[in-house]
Amino acid sequence: xxxxxxxxxxxxxxxxxxxxxxxxxxxxxxxxxxxxxxxxxxxxxxxxxxxxxxxxxxxxxxxxxxxxxxxxxxxxxxxxxxxxxxxxxxxxxxxxxxxxxxxxxxxxxxxxxxxxxxxxxxxxxxxxxxxxxxxxxxxxxxxxxxxxxxxxxxxxxxxxxxxxxxxxxxxxxxxxxxxxxxxxxxxxxxxxxxxxxxxxxxxxxxxxxxxxxxxxxxxxxxxxxxxxxxxxxxxxxxxxxxxxxxxxxxxxxxxxxxxxxxxxxxxxxxxxxxxxxxxxxxxxxxxxxxxxxxxxxxxxxxxxxxxxxxxxxxxxxxxxxxxxxxxxxxxxxxxxxxxxxxxxxxxxxxxxxxxxxxxxxxxxxxxxxxxxxxxxxxxxxxxxxxxxxxxxxxxxxxxxxxxxxxxxxxxxxxxxxxxxxxxxxxxxxxxxxxxxxxxxxx
Numbered sequence: 082x083x084x085x086x087x088x089x090x091x092x093x094x095x096x097x098x099x100x101x102x103x104x105x106x107x108x109x110x111x112x113x114x115x116x117x118x119x120x121x122x123x124x125x126x127x128x129x130x131x132x133x134x135x136x137x138x139x140x141x142x143x144x145x146x147x148x149x150x151x152x153x154x155x156x157x158x159x160x161x162x163x164x165x166x167x168x169x170x171x172x173x174x175x176x177x178x179x180x181x182x183x184x185x186x187x188x189x190x191x192x193x194x195x196x197x198x199x200x201x202x203x204x205x206x207x208x209x210x211x212x213x214x215x216x217x218x219x220x221x222x223x224x225x226x227x228x229x230x231x232x233x234x235x236x237x238x239x240x241x242x243x244x245x246x247x248x249x250x251x252x253x254x255x256x257x258x259x260x261x262x263x264x265x266x267x268x269x270x271x272x273x274x275x276x277x278x279x280x281x282x283x284x285x286x287x288x289x290x291x292x293x294x295x296x297x298x299x300x301x302x303x304x305x306x307x308x309x310x311x312x313x314x315x316x317x318x319x320x321x322x323x324x325x326x327x328x329x330x331x332x333x334x335x336x337x338x339x340x341x342x343x344x345x346x347x348x349x350x351x352x353x354x355x356x357x358x359x360x361x362x363x364x365x366x367x368x369x370x371x372x373x374x375x376x377x378x379x380x381x382x383x384x385x386x387x388x389x390x391x392x393x394x395x396x397x398x399x400x401x402x403x404x405x406x407x408x409x410x411x412x413x414x415x416x417x418x419x420x421x422x423x424x425x426x427x428x429x430x431x432x433x434x435x436x437x438x439x440x441x442x443x444x445x446x447x448x449x450x451x452x453x454x455x456x457x458x459x460x461x462x463x464x465x466x467x468x469x470x471x472x473x474x475x476x477x478x479x480x481x482x483x484x485x486x487x488x489x490x491x492x493x494x495x496x497x498x499x500x501x502x503x504x505x506x507x508x509x510x511x512x513x514x515x516x517x518x519x520x521x522x523x
Contacts, residue, residue, distance in 0.1 A: 086197065088341045089396045093389065096397070100344055101135050103369035108132050108141065111375050114159045117152055118377060138344065138367060139355055144379045149179040149319060158182050160373050169318050170218045178218070181318050182373035188227065190370055194339045195228020195324035201337060201396070202312045203287040203330035204258050206233030211251060211285070213261035213269075214292070215241040215507055220322030221292055225260050228324060234258070241265060242506040244272045255284035263290040263299055263311075264509035267436050270306045271504075281308040287330060289314050291323060293508045294404045294422045298429030300333075302436055313403050319379055320366045326401055332393050335400030342370045345399060346378070347387050350408050361386045363408060364401065382408045384420070410512060412440065414451050414490040421511040424453060424492075427484050433461040433476055437502045441495075444516045452493040455480070459499045468496055 091099070109129040111118040121142045122128065131140055149157065158165065166185050170178040183191070204210065210229045214221030222240055229236040239250055241261065247269055251259075259266070266288065270280045285307055291314035303311040310330045316323035325343055326336035338345055343366050347356045350363040364383045368376045384405040391397045406420030413419075421440055428438050435456040443450045457465070457473070465472040477494050485491055503510070 086200070088339075089197065089201075089337065089398055091397060093397065096340055097135055099341055100369060103341075104135070104138060104344060104367065105129065105132050107367070107369055107371075107375050108377065111159055111377060115157060115375075117148065117157055135344070138346070138378065141367075141378050143353065143365070144376055146179060146319070146380075146382070150177050153177045154180045155182070158373055159375055160184060165373050168218075169220045169223075169322065171318060179319060184372040187321075187370075187372050187374075190342060191224060191321055191324065192227040192231040194321070194342060195224060196231040197339065198314060198324045198327035199228055199232050199234065199258070199289065201327050201329045201394075202258075202289050202314075203310055204232060204234060208232075208234040208258050209237060209254055209256040210234045210258040210260070211237045211239060211247075211254070211256035213239055213241055213247060213259065213265065214323070220316070220318045221260075224316065224322035224324060225289070244269055244506075248273055248276070248278070251283055251285070252278075257284060257286050258289065259285050259287075259309075260289040260314075262292045262505065262508055263295045263303060264293060264437075264505045265507065266290065266303060266307075267299075268504045268506070270303075271435075280306050283307065285309050287312065289327070291315055293511075294406050294410075294420070296422045296426040296429060297403075298426045299436065302429060315401070315404065317381060317383075320368060320376055320381070321371065325366065328403075329392060329394040329396065335388050335392070335402055337392065337396050337398045337400055340398050342368065344369055345387060345401060347385065348380075350384075358387050358389055361402075361405070364404075384408065384411075412442075412451065412512075414492065417488065417490045419488055419490055423488055424484065425511075427487050428453070428455060428480065430483065431476070431480060433458060434480075435499060437504070438511070439502055439513055440511060441513045442516055449516065450493065451490075452495050453484075454495045454497055454502065456497050456499055456502055462499050468498065 112129050125142045127140045164184050165182040167183045170180040212225050214225055216222030226236050226238055237254055273280045287310045289312055300311045312328040312330055314323050314327045315336050316325040326338040328336050346365040347362040348365055356362045364381045364385045366379050386402045388400045406422055411418055411420055428434055435458050437456050439454045441452045441454055473496055481494055
């Protein structure tokens with residue numbers, strides 16, 4: 082291996098020293114080179130000289146995604162365009178895309194971070210690695226790809242989609258590792274079964290899954306279906322891309338943050354107050370080594386918690402919990418806050434349901450109506466005979482009671498025949514909000 086693993090086992094004191102030195106350097110650089118940051122810090126009454134301890138980061142103002150859009154495309158870059166070697170960005174489906182840039186050193190750091198992460202997940206040099214994340218402006222595909230190569234493994238850049246080809250390559254190339262969104266891997270499993278193939282008999286031993294929130298129940302299903310270790314990876318383009326944190330295959334209890342490159346905080350999403358370790362809130366990241374596009378206290382919108390205790394695997398890096406959901410995706414059902422992953426955790430307890438669902442929000446007069454659309458498995462649907470059968474009615478009541486008992490909310494369950502919901506070739510669409518469409522029709 083051509084990268085240093087020592088950073089993952091440093092003492093808390095030594096790691097804090099490294100973070101503080103890099104934080105001071107980053108804050109001074111953005112203050113001097115990025116007008117947005119200078120104006121924000123001046124408005125907050127803080128200068129780079131005020132950053133003398135790690136806790137002083139709390140004096141700095143937050144960044145939000147709207148700041149990226151308002152400074153589109155390159156106004157947040159801290160280097161001249163002659164030093165930028167790559168640009169990534171979001172799809173821009175909700176307006177202008179968010180744009181991020183990388184210097185050569187940024188890409189080198191990113192590759193090392195991802196390589197370390199793949200090792201953490203159980204990978205090793207020489208592995209053939211099936212990379213089914215999308216390539217292009219989305220950071221997933223190329224981010225994993227460069228880390229695979231840095232590790233000394235063999236990258237299969239299949240990208241997303243074309244499930245038939247995915248299966249062929251898995252059968253013929255015999256990869257040991259795979260990466261994709263968990264919902265898409267379920268589609269691959271489903272298609273394998275339709276072809277009479279046993280997903281448990283592939284060569285795959287570990288999977289690195291992310292880019293969407295997913296539950297422990299879905300992890301259990303993926304591990305059972307493929308006979309693998311399934312680990313969660315986290316990242317977002319604004320902070321770097323995939324690899325900001327990842328679970329270890331030994332423990333699978335929290336995602337190890339690449340702390341030498343990223344400083345994490347948890348805040349109250351309503352007040353901005355920094356919360357103590359173990360408390361659940363909004364995840365905030367500050368980059369410590371990025372040259373082209375540094376971020377200072379970037380509010381990710383993701384809900385998680387932090388754990389500074391050393392892991393049983395031997396790593397001492399800060400761990401973040403798995404993402405519970407996004408602030409924007411939180412549903413308020415009759416006054417109760419619910420995330421789609423919490424609904425998923427209940428649905429996946431029932432073997433009669435296929436691992437595909439969608440929360441549909443409709444306007445019902447002055448109120449919102451929440452429906453959960455579930456698919457029956459082909460086996461159960463065949464036994465039941467029809468959606469109106471007593472067996473389906475009994476199952477619907479049983480699941481409704483489980484959701485009520487677990488989450489404290491009542492939702493309308495709609496059972497669907499097998500293969501009714503649209504399959505994802507990337508991130509699954511878990512929430513379908515029809516309220517605006519309903520209002521337009523009135």
